[in-house]
Amino acid sequence: MYHNTKLTGMVVYPNDPEYQQARMNWNPFTNAFPIVFVFAQKIEDVSNAVKWARENKVPIRMRSGRHALAKDFSQTNGGIVIDTSHMRNVTLDKKNGIAKVEAGIRVGQLVRMLAREGILAPFGDSSTVGIGGISTGGGITAIQRTAGLISDNILAVTLVDANGEVLQVNACENSDLFWAIRGGGGGNFGIITSYTFKVRTAPSKVGIFEIIWPWNQLNEVIDAWQRWAPCVDVRLGTILEAFSKANGLLHSQGIFLGPAAELEKLILPLTNTGSPIKVFVDEVTLLEAIDFWAPNEPLFDTQNTTWSSTWVKSSLPEDGIAAIRTFLERASGSESNFFFLNSGGVMNQIPPQETAFFWRNTRYYMEWDASWTDKCETQKSIKLVEQARLQLKPYITGSYVNVPDLNIKDYGQEYYGDNFERLRKVKERYDPENVFNFVQSIPPAHICDEKDIDD
Template sequence: MPGDPAYPKARLEFNRRVNKFPRVIVFCRSVRDVVNAVKWAREREVRIRVRSGRHSYEGFSTLNGGIVIDVSPMRKVSIDRHKRIATVQTGIPLGMLYSKLWTKRLAIPAGTAPDVGVAGLALGGGIGLLSRKYGLTCDSLKSVEMVVASGTNSAKRIVADNNRNADLLWASRGGGGGNFGIATSFKFRVKPIRDVAIYRILWPWKDLEAAYSAWQAWFPTVTDRLTTTIDLQSRQEGKIESTGQLLGSADELKRLIQPLLRAGTPIEVSVRTVPFIKAVEFFAESDLNLAPKFKISGTYAFKPLPPEGIRVLRRFLANAPNRHASVWSQSLAGAVARIPPTATAYVHRQARNILELSSRWFKDEEAARNADWVHRLRQALKPYTRGDYVNFPDLSIRDWQQAYYGVNFKRLTRIKRKYDPRNVFRFAQSIPPATAPRTALRKGSTR
């Protein structure tokens, strides 16, 4: 609580742009703790936020004057190697989960930032360097244990799988964190893994257009065993970087990246075979040592950016508010696209690649111009891209319901009405409960 020695650190979010002061922060060690915290809040009409890894870009996992229910102490993992099922408590950070699975030479398709909480990642989709082969994190999700609001002032634990509360499992595969209740445990299908091949290519900034054009034309033509990224950095930073991971050998990867090497004049190329856990560490390096305050938005490309679209990227990065601005893209399609858009809540199945638009800064007075730069860039890309990833939330998007969920939004509101009709779990861009259908009146009747 405010005044406790641990409170200043406990209230901090990953994005230091967010500066909120909760009334109380509860660090839960069990499902019972979560149930009790929800009941306490409901009995006192205290607003609730849900937190695991603190990575909500817009600070949806915290608030002023309410209760933050934090599951980060809940980090147990049990692995059935024979059935290839991992039962994972939702407070575990991704890097720790990768390490525990690696002891059994197993993995799930997930992201690269090691301190991201698995809960928000999986509930929003989960994009990473195994996506083209094995799909999103949510595609490996078999069941969810969740604490939901019940009755007037109570809470209860339920399980959602293909046989029980199947609609809630559907919603938990891409419907976003904190909308329906508090996830406390997941069951994932996991995949065997050992060595992988990784690459890194650097170009000078002048090759931005050549490198991006080559990358977006090339990645759909290669095997789904290869997932790849490209990071367009600001002109002040002065470089373009592409990386990727292949479920295969370094020799095969060297052959596959030849079209990229013919683009522009690469200044550095490395290709090597490493144990998968070393690849996890390699890709995590890019998420460290960043400016602590940031504005991020996202969008999807469903077809290659035309030359004028790439020139938009070049123009904005040439006039970035500081050296920390960038546009990062990752290849999708493959296994992601083999699932229909309405089969899970994650709707953007047919996108070729995702773009993350970001700017970072240190001083509070820099916030407005950095956020404005991101907003203007997203608007300028609208002729060539559409939608947004719910794990890249952006408060400036007015039609966020369509951007995040598309045709799945209405179904999500009906599921919300079923499991949280009183809208206990809500925030600035949370899914609202659908309005109850009006009962038709019989002829001659009155209300």
Template sequence: MNYDKEPELTGRIVFPNDPQYNQARSEFNTFFNRFPLVIVFARETQDVTNAIRWARLRDVPIRVRSGRHNYEGLSVLDAGIVIDVSEMKQVDLDSESGIVTVQTGLRDFELAEVLGKEGLVVPPGLCPTTGIAGFTLGGGQSSLSRQWGLAIDSLVEVEMVDANGYVLYANDRQNCDLFWALRGGGGGNFGVCTSFRFRTHQIDTVAYARVDWEIQDLKSVLREWQQYTLPCADQRITPLLSIVSGQLPQLFMQGVFLGSENELRYLLQPLLMSSPPKEVTIEEMPWLEAAARIGATQPDTPESFKSVGPFIGQLLPDKAIDIISYFIREAPSSFTASVLFHGLGGAVAEIGNTETAYFYRKALSNMSPWATWDAPEGAAQGIRWVEDFRKAMHPYTWGVYVNTPDLLIENWPEEYYGCNFERLTHIKAKYDPMNVFHYPQSIPPEFCD
């Protein structure tokens, strides 16, 4: 690498001796405790370029960060540089075309609020504090997935700084192979994405539903809930189902429906009849209020946790539902155990498995067992519970969502990417042949058996 002058770090720079260091290095998953050499909070794209070139010149390993929500804490590392884009939050909406250009430091709900005021939306994640960068690059499953597809299905262009510090643009006409890879290949593999251009969708009042049952109704409720994820089901709703263990167990579904309250109430009748609900809320409200209600049921503060998100490709038989019930019922008390089922299909499945790097287009849903603990003794049992759960359900699942990485998965290339993995390695070799952007389970350049 030959640069005209030696690069210097720019932006907000945090070193280990700075008072802000401990806060700057922290992750949403507090189980991880890593100590980078320096953290660069970029304020503009040039700061990212400078950080990459500075690190390359000194052979310092790089990690890329937006919302800090990586399940395995992979957006921070010991003795390396963290390039953090979370302070890059500009938004530019072209009201005539409906295209919005956003910097990648925005959080999910921040983008939802900005667009919601204009009666527009890009399908956001469930958790309000997730960064849009990692969320989008892994695919972007949302509460509007069946209606409008994944976040990447609304993505029209990416601005990215590559391993040499050069700014590239990827879209359907320019660097189209990279654009394919960035739509589902996961964050931090090919470069640092600094802005996205999205096609927006019009949205205003929606119908929102939340239905609560007793935990012992799990089997009958889950059996019926699955029907709303089938190809023949009304795709105006993306159904969610949450199961929580503990002293105050919970079983509830939520969903946002693009239609009226009466239509939604009629649509949900089979589910309401599966077991007598404890409480039913079905009402029309502004989209942002519905999104906030779903967000309120997600983790909202940093915590120690373990989770993973396998896909479900067909209706679960009673034997599989019995496994789920067993793991919830028998979860040790040293941690809180939960499972989130996220309905897919609909518009997600209208795109082929190989048309973007996100492979599991035909999945009916995504299942995420989650263990969280306060006391240190809960860590080992919580991690084991999630892994045992994933393995017990393996005969009934199909791959794993790359945005829920699990370093204990051995055959991760196939689990995350299916038959798209080999093509991803070739694109990696083209845009990052020296494997500058690497971490455990990152895409390597080229593919070797």
């Protein structure tokens, strides 16, 4: 098929001094021992790496921001890691509201760069996440109710396929693949080297708020937030974080694409709940709002962490909130938490089948994690996360592919809902030999045994 392809770009082998640094990830629980890293400088390096891996029968993993949340997604023992983090060029066409972005840039750097130009682009709560990794899984963000998901703003991508060939993907060229990469998860169909995004003019002023309560008010605060946040003005994106009892705090914050005076009135249902320790409201520039929402953080964490995630279509009853409380009472790590982000607005106006991202008609998103530093806490933490999911099961729907949970067996349905079978057909067309294959990847349509999907 190929003939002695040579690896190009910055190539790092296990004996090289750069190897230990190359294999580090934000979540140390996901670290592995690949046989080679290729830090691509240009698209040809990605293409050569795919061809080399095919010739040498080496499993492929790809990454941009090193933010994988579960094992075997962005690196694997004995595999090649094709890393796009050195490819960070951004070209902005202000007049047409378009930004062409290479896949290696981190979200924080990108949205700050655009904000300085007076441009608003969707962003999440972590600056160090790679745009290459977050975008294809959907990309939930602080402003998704106004601007949609990150994937909803993709106009085109350049992608290296399973043969090492470069494809242009948009509504006219490879349109079925264009549908799939907007929510179909990272790494399933090829290696994206650049995105073309729709962007919009930033508001001149942005309202921000922060409220903190004592932990013992958890039940009433969660209930007040979940009844208020999904129905509030769509210009307001808000989160709630309920940290472990060991930490002892409940925290909500939000970004409002409008004036602070209006924001103060909108958050009254929250400020009137319980007895807040802190209430902060301000009017700032977009750049200041980004610093508030997604402050710069260290690239690597010291705590191991395991996650699960879901969406909620109707408010949690008392039993659901009780399950959250039990988890937070048992979780030992101070950073362990339940995290809520409101849905609605533009995010919910797009039909579930229009793009591969299926989970549209929801009130809010929820994720929870258990963190630990001592190895003997590993199994306890994994079990805690899984028990919380089982207790919440009657009240939740689906799971977010960007926050993968290896305990989920029927992961195709959980991540992609009714879009899973169509995604398998697209996989069959573009990667029939299942070259881009990992622990929870989308199998081609011809792999019809359920056992193959579960394994």
